[in-house]
Amino acid sequence: MSERIDAEELLTSGQLTQEWLRESGIATVKPVDLFVSLYEQTRDYIAQGVNIDDAQFTVAELNALLKGKKEGEDSADVARKYVVDNLKKYQELVAEHRESLDAYLRKHKQSQRVVISSTESQGRHKKHYFLKLEPLDGDDGETQTVPKIDPRYVQYRVKQLPRPWLLARPFMALTLVGWRRTVFLAGIFVLVLALGGPIVHALVIRKLLLLHLYIIIVSAGVFYVVRPIYDVIERSILIAPDWMSGFTVPSAQLELREVGTFESGRAIRQIRLAVYEGECPICGGSINVEDGKGEFKGRLIGECSRARAEHIYSFDHISKVGVPLRKNGYYQPKV
Ligand SMILES: [Zn+2]
Numbered sequence: 001m002s003e004r005i006d007a008e009e010l011l012t013s014g015q016l017t018q019e020w021l022r023e024s025g026i027a028t029v030k031p032v033d034l035f036v037s038l039y040e041q042t043r044d045y046i047a048q049g050v051n052i053d054d055a056q057f058t059v060a061e062l063n064a065l066l067k068g069k070k071e072g073e074d075s076a077d078v079a080r081k082y083v084v085d086n087l088k089k090y091q092e093l094v095a096e097h098r099e100s101l102d103a104y105l106r107k108h109k110q111s112q113r114v115v116i117s118s119t120e121s122q123g124r125h126k127k128h129y130f131l132k133l134e135p136l137d138g139d140d141g142e143t144q145t146v147p148k149i150d151p152r153y154v155q156y157r158v159k160q161l162p163r164p165w166l167l168a169r170p171f172m173a174l175t176l177v178g179w180r181r182t183v184f185l186a187g188i189f190v191l192v193l194a195l196g197g198p199i200v201h202a203l204v205i206r207k208l209l210l211l212h213l214y215i216i217i218v219s220a221g222v223f224y225v226v227r228p229i230y231d232v233i234e235r236s237i238l239i240a241p242d243w244m245s246g247f248t249v250p251s252a253q254l255e256l257r258e259v260g261t262f263e264s265g266r267a268i269r270q271i272r273l274a275v276y277e278g279e280c281p282i283c284g285g286s287i288n289v290e291d292g293k294g295e296f297k298g299r300l301i302g303e304c305s306r307a308r309a310e311h312i313y314s315f316d317h318i319s320k321v322g323v324p325l326r327k328n329g330y331y332q333p334k335v
Pocket of ligand 1: 280281285307
């Protein structure tokens with residue numbers, strides 16, 4: 001799939017579309033099930049850590065999902081006809097109520113709607129259906145283009161929300177506010193003491209006891225596990241240690257994000273794993289987020305997989321936009 005869809009935006013817009021379908025009373029119509037099934041399946045895939053680009057489904061899978069049957073129970077033709085018919089009816093339904101849907105999405109600060117799209121079947125490759133985002137219509141009914149960023153800049157997207165490894169999961173459920181934050185930070189302090197204490201004691205008595213070693217090893221282990229959590233609270237986003245993503249996802253980011261607000265108005269923050277990616281404006285290669293080195297030490301930067309030292313960009317997970325990091329700019333072929 002060449003279109004780069006942001007998993008996070010797709011989830012939000014899809015959730016709102018479902019709410020709109022329910023509130024408008026259209027959700028009782030059968031063709032809507034096609035959208036709901038596709039959305040729920042995509043959402044589950046993302047929750048399991050699957051790359052959004054791989055959330056695609058064959059006609060047989062969709063047919064089985066919709067009818068609650070086993071895949072392959074219906075013939076290929078029956079399945080195709082059923083899915084195609086329902087898709088056509090769903091699209092007609094949405095076209096008829098487009099104004100209402102767009103108004104609903106706009107009210108919830110969305111600029112794109114979720115639509116069902118499909119790949120072309122080529123030779124032995126089966127046709128696949130998937131969800132994608134398209135811009136809302138403008139007030140004049142014309143399709144608006146999503147405000148395009150400067151073509152020299154990178155537009156980042158969340159392509160995957162990796163499932164944290166078992167040991168990392170409790171941290172993802174933490175909401176760090178008030179006293180919990182204090183306890184957490186105090187815990188770090190105690191750990192540092194537990195690490196340094198035995199060393200100092202061993203130096204004082206000029207003897208390294210087995211007990212010293214035990215305490216040092218155990219607290220070093222705990223420190224290794226907790227350190228990135230402490231760092232992400234300080235820095236908001238960093239490269240996740242490999243053990244957190246279970247060594248399966250290279251270069252995932254660990255980020256602290258606002259998930260809501262308390263009655264007091266304070267933000268509720270949670271930690272999560274995400275993989276950000278962009279497309280290189282110079283060569284079209286994919287841009288991965290890495291730790292900056294040398295002059296960019298201490299910040300995350302976007303590196304092109306084709307020219308990791310030259311095609312480099314800033315990385316901002318809030319604006320999702322990156323600007324070239326070299327002051328002298330880059331050679332841009334004329335298009
Ligand atoms: Zn490049």
